[in-house]
């Protein structure tokens with residue numbers, strides 16, 4: 197057995213990381229517009245107001261807003277069946293609480309989805325990829341405020357009505373579990389939650405220094421679960437063919453040693469970091485161990501017993517489970533071990549694995565393990581990998597090309613791992629690798645951390661004419677899709 201005939205091969209981006217045009221056609225500011233670039237060892241910083249002297253990578257990003265026709269044509273040339281992107285909330289409701297949507301923003305996504313349709317590319321749309329309007333952050337404290345649920349619902353219902361004949365697959369929130377993974381930074385990116393003193397700050401704040409209050413974080417996350425469930429329900433009412441997916445950031449973990457304490461610690465963390473959000477969105481209820489988990493975090497979780505919310509969560513379960521997977525790491529109760537980076541946080545380094553230039557450990561077997569584990573946990577639910585890839589520093593050579601054999605060397609065994617899982621019965625519906633075209637890194641704000649099959653002439657000093665160049669991996673991925681994953 198191999199990949200299903202209608203397997204959704206493609207690529208994934210987020211509006212804020214590629215579109216640019218951050219104030220064009222009436223768009224309002226959203227969280228990423230406020231973030232100044234950093235690097236592996238220097239965190240991103242922000243000020244509550246735009247600093248006119250600073251360079252903001254997402255303000256122009258790779259100018260997808262003006263290049264989307266050219267870019268979709270390149271995706272079509274690779275044979276994409278699916279393109280995952282997000283709608284930037286601030287294009288539709290510039291402040292988040294506006295009375296009426298911004299028609300110019302709606303028209304942009306109309307045109308984008310029409311362009312996909314022209315090539316039979318199925319859009320998969322994330323409704324909130326760290327893109328909460330800034331006004332909702334400063335005036336409402338993001339999802340900590342229940343009122344934000346209504347603002348979000350108004351936004352998503354506007355999208356469902358408008359695009360009901362153009363989009364079938366939706367993701368209510370990107371990497372919803374990131375809220376609790378990246379203390380402080382997760383609160384801002386995922387929940388739009390900032391303390392008053394940070395909202396008033398006159399100094400640039402490194403995102404790693406943001407305060408993290410578990411009580412507020414889990415209250416806001418609960419509100420996001422409710423918002424997600426209400427969105428799923430409303431979407432199914434508007435178009436019963438809509439399919440909704442959860443989106444969980446998966447960084448597979450292994451216990452570092454056979455010490456039973458490490459094994460139990462691993463089990464607990466796997467529950468907390470991944471299964472917690474997955475269970476709520478897929479099963480429509482908090483897992484049985486949620487109360488002891490809240491006690492661990494010192495959180496008073498009365499919201500978990502609210503009968504109305506319980507009903508809402510039950511009525512709004514997702515149709516498929518989608519997730520991102522880049523790397524794995526180890527976990528141990530011993531604090532004195534070597535650590536490694538990842539999109540989750542610092543964890544113990546696995547001595548058996550190599551890592552990317554950003555320290556993310558490369559582990560295709562971890563993808564197989566994750567697929568099998570998820571199918572064991574949610575046997576009735578189709579899976580989809582909606583992010584995977586290698587962030588690397590590409591060199592444009594004298595022949596005007598990018599010979600990125602290291603990217604192919606990363607992707608090939610990951611696709612082979614998917615194939616093994618499919619052969620073993622995993623209901624995998626698709627694969628959209630991250631950043632098919634170079635874009636701004638969410639974690640560091642860099643351009644030089646490139647994921648694309650398509651190189652974009654743009655650098656971290658804001659230089660470059662945005663021209664596009666096909667890398668060697670472009671032709672490799674084309675071949676992969678053409679052969680439905682057989683010719684790697």
Ligand code: BG6
Nearest residue numbers: 210371539587636637638639640
């Ligand atoms: C995921 C996010 O966590 O990882 C993306 O959904 C992000 O937005 C991707 O870009 C890769 O992370 P980074 O930090 O290399 O951009």
